[in-house]
Amino acid sequence: MTDTLRNPILAGFNPDPSICRVGEEYYIATSTFEWYPGVQIHHSRDLSNWRLVCRPLARANQLDMRGNPDSCGIWAPCLSYADGLFWLIYTDMKRYEGNFKDGHNYLVTAPAIEGPWSDPVYLNSSGFDPSLFHDEDGRKWLVNLKWDYRQLAGGDRFGGILLQEYDVEHRRLVGPIHNVFAGTEMKLTEGPHLYQRDGWYHLLVAEGGTGYDHAVTMARSREITGPYAVHPDNPVLTTRNDTQNPLQRAGHADLVDTPEGETYMVHLCSRPLPGTRRSPLGRETAIQRVVWSEDGWLRLAQGGNAPALEISMPGVTQRVPATEERYGFEPGGLPADFQWLRTPHPERLFSLNERPGYLRLYGRESVGSWFEQALVARRQDSWHCSAETELEFEPDDIQQFAGLIAYYNRFKFHYLAVTLNDSGDKVLSVMSCHDEWPSGQLDIAVAGVGLEPGRPVHLGLDIGEGKLQFRFAQGDTGWQPVGPLLNAGLLSDEGSGRAHGYFTGNFLGMAAHDISGRARPADFAGFCYLRHA
Template sequence: MIQNPIIRGFNPDASAIRVGEDYYIATSTFEWFPGVVIHHSKDLVHWRPLTRVLTRESQLNLAGVPSSGGIWAPSLSYDEGSYYLCFTNVVGRKGVFKDLHNYVISAPSIEGPWSEPVYLNSSGFDHFLFHDTDGKKYLFNMQWDFRKGKSRFAGIIMQEFDPDEQKLTGSVKLVTRGTDIGVTEGPMVYKKDGYYYLLVAEGGTGINHAATLLRSRSVEGPYELDPDYPVMTAKGHPEHPLQKAGHGSLIETQNGEWYMVHICSRQLPDGSGLSPLGRETAIQKMAWTEDGWLRLASGGKLPALHVPVPALPLHPFPKEPERDDFDRSELSVHWHTLRTPADPSWLSLTQRPGYLRLWGRESLYSLHRQSMVARRIQSFRCEMETCMEFEPASFNQMAGLVLYYDDQDHYYLRISHDEEIGKHLTVIISDQGQYDERESEPINGWQRIYLKAAIDMDKLRFSFSPDGIKWQTIGPALYTGLLADEYKSKLSFTGAFAGLCAQDLNGTKLQADFDYFIYREYS
């Protein structure tokens, strides 16, 4: 059986395709750079992060985008030897407005090189490029309506895309307003047995999320609704282990079996409904009814925790090493930077071989130029460890180990300097933007210091060591729910990261050197 979720930790909005014997899933990255992770499998059981798509600032400018803005719901497609990826860059999400821009890029290989973006529209997010069998291409996306008294999610629209002119052409057509579930988004289109099937996400990306199917004999509609909608939802079942189930994408195997990948979320067991792991990717086996509608093979509407494997040879990948010694010339596929690409102006893996060197820039509250390298937290029980060298001379100079949700909510075990106690280590808490300093320990004369963060479900503890052998805890037990999407009812969509960072608010770019980073899971 396949154990869900298949791609753990912050990896939402899965868009899946099969090309030959290879399966690929694209997931959202929001404000993190590079943009869009491509995951690869040959058996739908074992998955690995293969590459990132938006690797150049000319493709993606995230400077200043709000937290939980940036890349929303990328969609993969393939046609006649070319890969296509549509993506949205949400540059503003204040009040009733969504300031966003939609693009498409292409590549001869899933690993690139990917083209420069072609601008499409800005009418709404979650766009999908459908390649019809007659050679025509159509763009589908949800339409956003900010007006008072109107539904913000104003239905799914479509427009033809001219691949020669590289632009949208013809009139915009409304194909469905969705169902009474509401919040209709995430359109995916498939052609089967003379029908165009439109799979949409509904109910919002929280606990009411759902996947709904419609169909039509014409790509332009009208689309009839599945009489037993939705296909899948966990709404009304707070006890179920996979919550927020929706936003599906279909795959047909080379043997004719059908599966759907989708968003899910696993919550802390404290009854809070929070998940610091964010929205993850799960998979379901599907079955077609005699009258041409799609159902969960497991029956009912609830997403299954365990799913039958397809009739494909198993293809596991080598286990990922827990330790990164920073001995390569580039960061591994697991690492992201915040809003700006890694470049020699603030990051180096070669100036001091075997170390990650960061030059301090702006604060953890900045939406522009932070010096942070971070990776997803993918387990409720794990620990992160590093060893660093840093010699601050001012309270404005800081570096250390950060557990980061966004600019408002994070925990930080940092080294800095104080006029009275000198070089010291402090636990910093930012709770909904409220800054606080907890326990401090003087570390004068320490050239090297080992830092650790240990997560056990809803508890986080920091510790430190002079030698990596004898460890001392610092600060109180911290609540990991602070690192979750819906903490204190905020409307955000990412997940927790563990990272290394440096700040120099004097503007002198003091360097911090990190010897290694360990990410170790216990469940």
């Protein structure tokens, strides 16, 4: 036993954690944004070792994100357990840039974490980050931030935390809407959760935005409707003034009690590449031990307000991730680690049955499409890693291409693709895009590496020290590098120069595009992901 837990507990893109306990079982729900199916739920028995158990939003009537812009979709789910049911609250964000945000909040329930999950109940659209609180008297309350589209003082459009009762019998919100908390001088008050303890209602919120000024604030009141007094040592958790902490952007938290009465806080964080403020792994989930002080306020067990990279957890041995993950493609569903983008109709994008042992992708719209894009990928969860696949693809037009991709969003990707040149020869092309419109033009770094038609080709990539190198092999030849050394740090939240303009993380996977509209298929024989020390 190591008796020590090392953060993060959910590596790679797993932001906005919401945690609940049922008996001795723990569950964490995290945001998935435009990746389908929606919401990741991990399970643990020791708070240290976690396993993905389901993505509950998997039907069109629960979630359809076609047309949702980058970093929209599922924002900040809240998972709770009461009355013999799991309750999952989520936002489907349809627009977030500019003055307006169009986000719709829903509720689904299930008798077991694996489902079946119900059809959604529409709640409201007044703002995002909704959370459901189950009061000791049996009443249920929804809290979410209020979005104010006007330009308020200091540029803050976060208009306070709203509270309204939820009627279980009639499946709707009822009664007056209370604005219970205006936030602190850190502004950008979001991510609310309510807890009840020793006669107090404790309100936990995220403040400062999800960039490098992110923080956790707490306040409390004797009445659920307020007024709420702010924690005397606010913020409770942050790295806003701690640039050397390996867990940056700490904030957006939730609390859970163990059966023994200990309390833990899960929170998002990011691990920038050394010497940079670029986080290609995205926002991850970490955990901290917290204590309730004699004055009734919550504080970090280690003191101060900085997150710890390692925490003491007696009796626990934290598993080390496998060095190599090999995936086969058998009839049925995708391997659990893989997702696709936006659409609830994956049969138009891929098939595992058409050619058993292969993942067949049907070329659809262009790389970065917000509607139908045949791209199947898994999270990058290590700074130093590799990915490999074997592709069979015979394009008959320059508008058809398929291959191995490192994808953050429509303006940030590196793509090693099989296509044709103007002479009709089968070639490899390296396509890169690393900035947003209007400067985000597609760079075609190399478009002349010839391939033998009618034969599979092995495609690979290696990421390390913030750089990415593609490679390929065909026939009896060994691996050969192709294209220039690319900047992997650009495939990050901050890669376009914006402090926190996007909210996901880098994915590595397989893609097929046919912008002629003829849905040219591409067959992939397995996928391998390797983590390097």
